[in-house]
Amino acid sequence: MPDLDRIVKDIAEEMRARPDRGTVASYIPELARVDPQAFGLVVIDGDGRVAAGGDADSPFSIQSISKVFTLTLALGMVGDRLWRRVGREPSGSPFNSIVQLERENGIPRNPFINAGAIAVTDLILSGHQPREALGEILRFMQFVAQDNSIAIDERVAASEKRTGFRNAALANYMRSFNVIENPVDYTLGVYFHHCAIAMTCRQLATAGLFLAYSGHHPLAGHSVISAERARRINAIMLTCGHYDGSGDFAYRVGLPGKSGVGGGILAVAPGKASICVWSPGLDAAGNSHLGRIALEMLVKRTGWSIFGV
Numbered sequence: 541m542p543d544l545d546r547i548v549k550d551i552a553e554e555m556r557a558r559p560d561r562g563t564v565a566s567y568i569p570e571l572a573r574v575d576p577q578a579f580g581l582v583v584i585d586g587d588g589r590v591a592a593g594g595d596a597d598s599p600f601s602i603q604s605i606s607k608v609f610t611l612t613l614a615l616g617m618v619g620d621r622l623w624r625r626v627g628r629e630p631s632g633s634p635f636n637s638i639v640q641l642e643r644e645n646g647i648p649r650n651p652f653i654n655a656g657a658i659a660v661t662d663l664i665l666s667g668h669q670p671r672e673a674l675g676e677i678l679r680f681m682q683f684v685a686q687d688n689s690i691a692i693d694e695r696v697a698a699s700e701k702r703t704g705f706r707n708a709a710l711a712n713y714m715r716s717f718n719v720i721e722n723p724v725d726y727t728l729g730v731y732f733h734h735c736a737i738a739m740t741c742r743q744l745a746t747a748g749l750f751l752a753y754s755g756h757h758p759l760a761g762h763s764v765i766s767a768e769r770a771r772r773i774n775a776i777m778l779t780c781g782h783y784d785g786s787g788d789f790a791y792r793v794g795l796p797g798k799s800g801v802g803g804g805i806l807a808v809a810p811g812k813a814s815i816c817v818w819s820p821g822l823d824a825a826g827n828s829h830l831g832r833i834a835l836e837m838l839v840k841r842t843g844w845s846i847f848g849v
């Protein structure tokens with residue numbers, strides 16, 4: 541067993557000092573206020589052993605990492621019917637790209653680009669009030685993170701709502717194909733709010749445990765989803781979790797992972813651990829710059845890549 545405490549501390553120390561930190565997202569104005577010096581890393585295994593370094597307990601905006609959990613919830617609600625509305629191929633395009641939708645009849649490539657995640661949110665909303673759908677999502681996050689204090693950062697949600705013109709374009713366009721069925725404002729409202737959930741690295745790493753352990757959450761003590769579904773969600777994280785940077789992430793890190801523009805990455809080492817890293821500066825594809833480098837170092841020292849040591 542690798543000395544995880546040592547490894548995590550070493551990485552956090554090295555990352556703290558690096559001058560190259562990427563660029564903090566500013567298209568959601570509230571996110572631009574975050575300190576680019578922040579860095580946190582948490583690794584949790586199935587016995588609840590935790591290795592934590594840096595700002596492991598500072599809440600940050602989980603943004604697109606929420607899409608892993610909305611996908612899990614929606615699959616639980618509608619099963620494989622979900623795949624009539626959303627594909628499961630990498631897009632090779634930026635997370636907020638519009639162009640593919642017209643060529644492909646309003647069906648988004650996968651559930652992790654914005655269009656796909658908005659379509660998934662619309663499925664969760666079906667037949668409910670936005671407030672109920674949001675409550676469902678939040679309660680699920682609290683359950684998998686084993687922490688009822690998790691909340692939505694209303695300032696981030698309002699900030700994105702004010703500036704979310706592209707997401708509104710995507711949602712309206714999909715509505716014209718009936719890929720979205722609820723009033724566009726309702727769907728977008730729920731989407732903006734689940735992206736604005738604030739969590740710490742420790743909470744997110746805990747929340748990812750069921751994906752690392754075949755659908756079973758070792759700390760909650762029971763199954764969240766089937767092993768087959770967990771395996772499939774991991775596959776989509778590997779192929780689509782970093783947008784047009786997914787190939788490079790697989791090449792360098794070799795773990796299923798999901799990034800968010802808040803600078804977080806949730807990564808899953810099947811059978812070994814759930815990992816969350818946070819560094820707010822992003823690379824050109826909108827993925828955490830130091831987060832990816834930190835995971836690359838972690839995998840090198842643990843041998844956890846799913847592709848071999």
Ligand SMILES: NC(=O)CC[C@H](N)C(=O)O
Pocket residue numbers: 602603604605635636654700707732735799800801802826
């Ligand atoms: N990549 C992301 O994290 C994007 C999520 C963000 N809420 C958006 O819709 O633009």
